Structures are given as structure tokens and as C-alpha cells.
Amino acid sequence: xxxxxxxxxxxxxxxxxxxxxxxxxxxxxxxxxxxxxxxxxxxxxxxxxxxxxxxxxxxxxxxxxxxxxxxxxxxxxxxxxxxxxxxxxxxxxxxxxxxxxxxxxxxxxxxxxxxxxxxxxxxxxxxxxxxxxxxxxxxxxxxxxxxxxxxxxxxxxxxxxxxxxxxxxxxxxxxxxxxxxxxxxxxxxx
Amino acid sequence: xxxxxxxxxxxxxxxxxxxxxxxxxxxxxxxxxxxxxxxxxxxxxxxxxxxxxxxxxxxxxxxxxxxxxxxxxxxxxxxxxxxxxxxxxxxxxxxxxxxxxxxxxxxxxxxxxxxxxxxxxxxxxxxxxxxxxxxxxxxxxxxxxxxxxxxxxxxxxxxxxxxxxxxxxxxxxxxxxxxxxxxxxxxxxx
DNA sequence: CGTACTTTTGAATCGCATCAAATCTGGTGG
DNA sequence: CCACCAGATTTGATGCGATTCAAAAGTACG
Numbered sequence: 001x002x003x004x005x006x007x008x009x010x011x012x013x014x015x016x017x018x019x020x021x022x023x024x025x026x027x028x029x030x031x032x033x034x035x036x037x038x039x040x041x042x043x044x045x046x047x048x049x050x051x052x053x054x055x056x057x058x059x060x061x062x063x064x065x066x067x068x069x070x071x072x073x074x075x076x077x078x079x080x081x082x083x084x085x086x087x088x089x090x091x092x093x094x095x096x097x098x099x100x101x102x103x104x105x106x107x108x109x110x111x112x113x114x115x116x117x118x119x120x121x122x123x124x125x126x127x128x129x130x131x132x133x134x135x136x137x138x139x140x141x142x143x144x145x146x147x148x149x150x151x152x153x154x155x156x157x158x159x160x161x162x163x164x165x166x167x168x169x170x171x172x173x174x175x176x177x178x179x180x181x182x183x184x185x186x187x188x189x190x
Numbered sequence: 191x192x193x194x195x196x197x198x199x200x201x202x203x204x205x206x207x208x209x210x211x212x213x214x215x216x217x218x219x220x221x222x223x224x225x226x227x228x229x230x231x232x233x234x235x236x237x238x239x240x241x242x243x244x245x246x247x248x249x250x251x252x253x254x255x256x257x258x259x260x261x262x263x264x265x266x267x268x269x270x271x272x273x274x275x276x277x278x279x280x281x282x283x284x285x286x287x288x289x290x291x292x293x294x295x296x297x298x299x300x301x302x303x304x305x306x307x308x309x310x311x312x313x314x315x316x317x318x319x320x321x322x323x324x325x326x327x328x329x330x331x332x333x334x335x336x337x338x339x340x341x342x343x344x345x346x347x348x349x350x351x352x353x354x355x356x357x358x359x360x361x362x363x364x365x366x367x368x369x370x371x372x373x374x375x376x377x378x379x380x
Numbered sequence: 381c382g383t384a385c386t387t388t389t390g391a392a393t394c395g396c397a398t399c400a401a402a403t404c405t406g407g408t409g410g
Numbered sequence: 411c412c413a414c415c416a417g418a419t420t421t422g423a424t425g426c427g428a429t430t431c432a433a434a435a436g437t438a439c440g
Contacts, residue, residue, distance in 0.1 A: 040306075042310055044310075044313065044314055044319070045319070048313070048315075050309070050310050050313040052306045052309055052310060053306070062299065062302065063299050063300075063302045063303045063306070065299060066296060066299050067303070071303065071306075071307075072306075094295070095288065095292075098285065101291070102285075104295070105284070105294070105295065105298065106256060108295065108298040108299065108302060109252065109253050109255060109256050109298065110253075111302050112252065112253045112298060112301050112302055112305060113253045113257070113261065115302060115305035115306055115308075115309060116230075116242045116243070116253070116261070116262075116305055117261075118305075118309050119240070119242055119305060119308045119309055119312060120232055120234075120240050120242060122309060122312035122313060122348065123234065123238070123240040123312060123348045124234055125238075125396080125397075125427085125428095126427085126428095127427080127428075129234070129235070149385090149386065149387090150386080150387070151385090151386060151387080158312065158313045159428080159429095160428075160429060160430080161386085161387080161388095162388085162389085162428085162429075162430085163427085163428055163429075165387070165388060165389085166388090166389085166428090167428095169388090169389095315395085315396095315428080315429075316395080317395080317396075339417090339418060339419090340418075340419075341417090341418060341419080349396080349397095350396075350397060350398080351418085351419080351420095352396085352397080352398085352419095352420085352421085353395085353396055353397075355419070355420060355421085356396090356420090356421085359420085359421095
């Protein structure tokens with residue numbers, strides 16, 4: 001990140017569950033989550049929570065850089081430390097700093113890929129398949145150190161927490177996974 | 191698009207169902223679909239087709255610009271005309287042409303938003319809700335002129351075609367939608 | 381210690397997937 | 411022009427799996 005931009009950024013702290021921005025707000029800042037985790041979420045009409053992005057040492061809601069309004073809520077999953085870049089300055093820095101710019105493009109490309117992987121995952125109609133797909137795409141090592149509650153993970157997978165618990169239990173019983181506390185490991189078979 | 195880049199592009203024609211690239215291929219070109227439609231798709235282990243992107247007058251599989259391999263198959267939905275840009279030249283043009291670059295960034299941002307909208311849609315557990323969500327996010331006018339078969343649309347919605355037919359029929363009977371051939375219109379209620 | 385929340389399991393229900401089969405449609409070749 | 415064929419469209423019947431509602435046990439935190 002270019003120093004010119006960093007100087008214009010404001011350090012911000014948010015408590016757990018605090019709102020960084022809400023749907024409909026005019027985007028004034030691009031947030032970089034330095035410490036902790038923030039998420040992008042929406043609620044369906046019936047109230048089920050949907051998680052669209054989890055940011056940890058990364059930007060949150062990048063797409064809002066050019067939007068007239070936020071399409072989602074941004075909330076802190078825990079107490080966090082964030083850098084807030086005024087969008088105007090951010091755009092200027094993108095125009096001025098080639099290094100920063102190519103980082104930004106890489107970041108966007110990665111985010112597109114991640115979102116598409118999530119689409120593919122949600123297309124799987126089977127709870128167990130979604131879990132395995134998550135492990136395969138998000139954990140190169142095959143080991144997932146869960147940094148959130150299982151209930152929150154269920155929302156990210158597009159499942160109810162009950163369905164997630166049962167599917168985890170089933171996969172564990174079948175010997176496909178080893179579940180030990182917040183560590184979930186794929187065993188090498190089928 | 192900068193003229194310098196356009197000169198380096200190659201015009202390509204593909205028949206219906208022809209493959210532009212396949213999963214695992216090393217990306218050599220970035221494709222711009224000039225005429226017709228191409229799609230990015232994957233198959234789940236059980237064989238259900240999943241549509242991740244539909245490109246029409248736009249880039250296909252942008253994310254591959256920096257990948258070592260394609261993550262999806264690219265196929266022509268119909269006979270198409272495309273521009274193929276060698277990835278090396280494409281990256282150089284991004285570095286050299288500010289105008290082109292900002293267009294590219296805008297495009298990526300739009301693609302992130304679209305993918306996230308699709309994630310949100312797939313999170314809806316109800317077939318009718320997915321249809322309505324699609325109309326709301328993809329058709330500002332509330333009118334959808336379907337440019338593909340319903341069966342293909344069903345794959346994009348993450349439904350079986352039977353479920354789509356039934357949900358369409360139900361919404362139509364309830365007076366929420368007006369369905370007339372390939373035109374689907376949201377009526378202002380509910 | 382008490383409270384709020386997560387985790388876990390159970391039972392009932394509902395909607396979608398699946399399998400099946402009957403039109404309908406567009407396009408091809410005779 | 412018509413017969414034919416492949417695929418899309420549509421409807422029906424059945425089963426499965428996720429949701430939903432419910433409740434108990436575990437856990438973190440003040």
C-alpha cells in the first residue's frame with residue numbers, strides 16, 4: 001500500500017457486532033481490516049442471514065468503490081482494527097501508484113474467483129458436499145482451523161446450523177472427516 | 191479498448207457448444223465476446239451443470255488473467271464471434287493505458303457484485319424467491335426477455351428445470367408474474 | 381452463579397430432486 | 411412441403427434431505 005495513501009487513512013476500532021456501514025449508505029470509505037474479522041452480509045426477506053464475504057487482513061466491500069450505495073451490511077465479527085480510506089483519495093492513489101494498482105487488480109481477481117467458488121458451492125444440493133467443497137477450495141492443506149462459530153460457518157455455507165451439525169457428524173462417522181474441536185480435517189479417502 | 195490492444199487481438203468464431211477453453215488449461219487468451227453468448231460452467235461430481243458467468247458483449251473468465259489454470263469450462267451458448275487477447279499483451283496494455291485500466295477495474299467490480307448477488311440468490315431456499323430475486327437484480331425494468339432456454343436458466347438459478355417450471359407456473363397463477371413466451375414480467379404486488 | 385449463546389439431538393413437515401412420460405417445438409433431410 | 415428427430419416444455423408421482431420447531435446439554439463471560 002502506498003505511503004501517500006496510508007497517510008490519508010484513518011484508524012478505526014469497532015466492537016463486536018458494530019456496524020461499519022449499512023445497506024443503502026453512500027460509500028465514503030474503503031475499509032481494510034487490519035486485525036480481526038469483518039463480514040459482508042445480507043438478510044433475506046424471511047430473515048435468514050447470508051454471508052457474502054469475510055475480510056481478515058484484507059479489504060471489505062471493495063465493490064462499493066464505484067457504487068452509489070452499499071448493497072450489503074458490513075459488521076465486525078469481533079472487536080476489530082480497520083483502516084478507513086476516503087474513496088476519493090483511494091481512486092487517486094489507484095491512478096497514481098502502479099504498484100498499488102496492480103495489487104488492487106489482483107485482489108479483485110481473487111475476489112471474483114472466491115465469489116464464483118462460493119456460487120459453485122451453493123449449487124451443491126447436499127450439505128456434506130458443500131462442506132467438502134469448502135475444505136477443498138478454502139483449505140489447500142485439507143485442514144480447516146475454524147475461526148468462527150459453527151453456526152456462523154453454517155450461514156456461510158448457506159445451511160441451517162442443524163443441517164451442518166448433522167452433516168459433520170455423518171462425514172465424521174463415515175471416516176471422511178476428522179473433527180476435533182475447531183479443527184476439521186479431510187482424511188484421504190473418497 | 192485501446193487501439194494498440196485491439197490490433198493484437200485475434201478474431202475467433204465458435205460454433206454452438208464449442209469449447210473456448212477447458213478446466214486445467216493454461217490461460218493464453220482473455221476473451222471478449224462480441225456477438226452471441228458464451229458461458230463459464232462447471233459440473234458437480236454428480237454431473238449437474240452449474241453456470242458461473244454468462245458473457246455477452248463482455249469479457250469471459252476475467253479471473254484467469256492471473257491464474258495458472260482455468261477453473262471452469264468456457265463454452266459457446268450459440269454460434270459466437272469473439273476477440274482473443276494474448277494475456278501478455280493484455281497485461282501490458284493494462285499497465286500502459288489508463289483509460290483501459292479504469293474500464294477493466296470497473297468491469298471487475300461489476301463482476302464481483304454480480305457474483306455476490308448470485309451467491310445471495312442461491313442462498314434463498316425457495317424456488318420462487320430465486321426467480322424474483324433474479325428479476326430484481328438482473329432486470330431493472332422488472333421485465334426479463336429470456337435470451338436462453340428455460341432449462342439453461344434453471345441451471346443458472348441452481349434449480350432443476352422441473353422446479354423452475356413449477357415455480358413459474360405458481361407465481362403466474364398467484365398473479366405475481368406475467369409469463370408470455372420468453373417475456374417474464376413482475377407485476378407490482380407482493 | 382446466572383445468563384446468553386452455541387452445540388447437539390429428536391421428530392415432523394415441506395419443498396425440491398428424481399424418475400417417468402406426454403406434448404410441443406424447431407430444425408433437417410427426403 | 412411433410413415426416414421425422416432431438417431437445418425443450420410440461421405435468422404427475424414418489425422419496426429424500428433440509429428446514430423447522432423443540433428441547434436439552436454444554437460453554438463463555440460478566
